Amino acid sequence: MTSSFIAVADEVSKAVADHRPVVALESTIFTHGLPRPRNIEVAEEAEQIVRDAGAVPATIGVHRGVPTVGLTREEIVELSNDDDVLKSGIRELAIGAVNRKNAGTTIAATSFLAHRAGIAVFATGGLGGVHHGASHNFDESADLVALANNPIVLVSSGAKAVLDIHATLERFESLSVPIVGYRTQAYPGFYVAESGFTVAHRVETPEDVAVIYGAQRQMGLPTALLVGNPVPVAEQLDPTLLDGVIEKAWAALEDQGVKGQAVTPFLLEFIRQETGDASLDANVALYRNNASVAAQIAVALGDRAEAR
Numbered sequence: 511m512t513s514s515f516i517a518v519a520d521e522v523s524k525a526v527a528d529h530r531p532v533v534a535l536e537s538t539i540f541t542h543g544l545p546r547p548r549n550i551e552v553a554e555e556a557e558q559i560v561r562d563a564g565a566v567p568a569t570i571g572v573h574r575g576v577p578t579v580g581l582t583r584e585e586i587v588e589l590s591n592d593d594d595v596l597k598s599g600i601r602e603l604a605i606g607a608v609n610r611k612n613a614g615t616t617i618a619a620t621s622f623l624a625h626r627a628g629i630a631v632f633a634t635g636g637l638g639g640v641h642h643g644a645s646h647n648f649d650e651s652a653d654l655v656a657l658a659n660n661p662i663v664l665v666s667s668g669a670k671a672v673l674d675i676h677a678t679l680e681r682f683e684s685l686s687v688p689i690v691g692y693r694t695q696a697y698p699g700f701y702v703a704e705s706g707f708t709v710a711h712r713v714e715t716p717e718d719v720a721v722i723y724g725a726q727r728q729m730g731l732p733t734a735l736l737v738g739n740p741v742p743v744a745e746q747l748d749p750t751l752l753d754g755v756i757e758k759a760w761a762a763l764e765d766q767g768v769k770g771q772a773v774t775p776f777l778l779e780f781i782r783q784e785t786g787d788a789s790l791d792a793n794v795a796l797y798r799n800n801a802s803v804a805a806q807i808a809v810a811l812g813d814r815a816e817a818r
């Protein structure tokens with residue numbers, strides 16, 4: 511292992527050493543993004559989906575201060591039920607050495623830890639990005655820069671619908687982070703299949719993704735490869751419902767003066783309540799689908815030497 515401060519589960523480190531398929535999964539989705547007890551069910555189901563597709567799951571989070579790649583079932587349950595659980599980006603990772611608290615890792619921190627552990631593929635729900643009003647509040651997710659600096663394949667259903675999607679896509683362009691649509695030309699809209707923006711490149715198969723990623727690695731490109739995988743249309747949130755709810759969520763955020771790391775969880779929880787859990791169902795559906803596609807990509811990567 512690259513660092514004695516990061517704990518890696520035996521099953522994961524063996525699979526990485528043997529070049530067998532592994533899929534990283536984040537923990538903020540179950541510590542801050544989903545309500546109990548559904549958070550635990552979803553975390554466990556994602557692992558099972560990855561296993562069923564022939565890959566080893568590595569759920570990543572901070573357990574009692576230790577960044578851990580491959581949380582055990584007990585550790586996932588502990589984080590899921592912890593009322594004091596923190597949200598850890600990259601800059602919080604070392605602080606755990608002193609506070610010894612549990613934390614969910616964001617996409618930024620999970621990408622960093624996955625890459626450090628030699629894992630190439632990561633499945634999540636929706637990306638962080640440029641927040642609404644960022645031109646005056648400067649609120650941009652650290653996910654953006656982390657994805658410019660950690661060469662992993664990240665399967666998501668686009669950026670979170672509460673963000674400024676146009677600005678987020680512009681920032682990914684500035685940061686030279688490539689985005690491909692998985693069997694679509696539309697940039698996915700998280701809870702909905704289409705965000706209203708398009709991607710320049712569409713891929714048809716897990717093998718296509720593996721080939722592009724292998725080429726990136728061969729060239730020594732430092733960035734992630736983003737795979738936009740839309741929620742199945744049958745399971746998406748009603749798009750007309752969504753537009754109105756987002757406006758209300760932004761107003762509530764402003765009203766209550768919510769800032770910093772609390773912004774994203776606040777907005778998602780607000781939308782869940784306003785939609786009577788329909789957004790939650792869509793979130794779970796898209797996450798399942800992303801775990802499945804990520805596992806297929808990990809299998810397609812196989813032991814391609816060029817993709818290491």
Ligand code: PSU
Pocket residue numbers: 536538539542543544615616617618635636637638639650651652653770771772773774775778793
């Ligand atoms: N999924 C959820 N809720 C969340 C997140 C994901 O259902 O809160 C997290 C992701 O881990 C993402 C982070 O990296 O939100 C972005 O938060 P911020 O805007 O503070 O960077």
Ligand code: MN
Pocket residue numbers: 649650651652770771773
């Ligand atoms: Mn922020």
